[in-house]
Amino acid sequence: DGGITQSPKYLFRKEGQNVTLSCEQNLNHDAMYWYRQDPGQGLRLIYYSQIVNDFQKGDIAEGYSVSREKKESFPLTVTSAQKNPTAFYLCASSIPGRLNTEAFFGQGTRLTVV
Amino acid sequence: AQSVAQPEDQVNVAEGNPLTVKCTYSVSGNPYLFWYVQYPNRGLQFLLKYITGDNLVKGSYGFEAEFNKSQTSFHLKKPSALVSDSALYFCAVRDEAGRRALTFGSGTRLQVQP
DSSP, X not given: OOOEEEEOSEEEEOXXXXXXXXXXXXXXXXXXXXXXXXXXXXXXXXXXXXXXXXXXXXXXXXXXXXXXSBTTBOOEEEXXXXXXXXXXXXXXXXXXXXXXXXXXXXXXXXXEEO | OOEEEOOXXXXXXXXXXOEEEOOXXXXXXXXXXXXXXXXXXXXXXXXXXXXXXOSEEEOGGGOEEEEETTTTXXXXXXXXXXXXXXXXXXXXXXXXXXXXXXXXXXXXXXXXXX
């Protein structure tokens, strides 16, 4: 079954800790994205990557970091510099360079600071 | 810069009645428009997209959307609502002149009453 797998589904973080959210896809897509979802604010772009070993900041990149060492994987690290990390995080992928293609989403990770 | 507005936080409709969820957009070049649906604590599911051609686009689960270039709108419609249509709906845009990542609206919660 092709798709995007995010893990874990729920994650709890203590203040001052870094945590890493996993995103793996087997759709053979070059482009991958991370979005943050807060109630009433829709989805905001954190980082995106059009190809392996390359990524760009989105609208709210401060306090986050990513890597793209493999085509299939695009992990997101929420650092202690992110002041309000409690949110629902969504990973997506698509075929780059084709504007008419939709993005496919994982099931999300809900991060809570305790 | 590309942007999307969903002016209604919530839409209430009785089962069997037609529904409309509104979306307007702003882009520099030609727009590529998408609708997604989200159920609680899940990722986004693709419903339909407008690329070029017919202004009335048909998608999954009986949904359709009407593209209006002069009004820069892409409203989601369904002739007869079901209780199971109750969910959060997102409109998104990709601009041929802008960045490749989708930009999302703030979402509209659809509540269908039995």
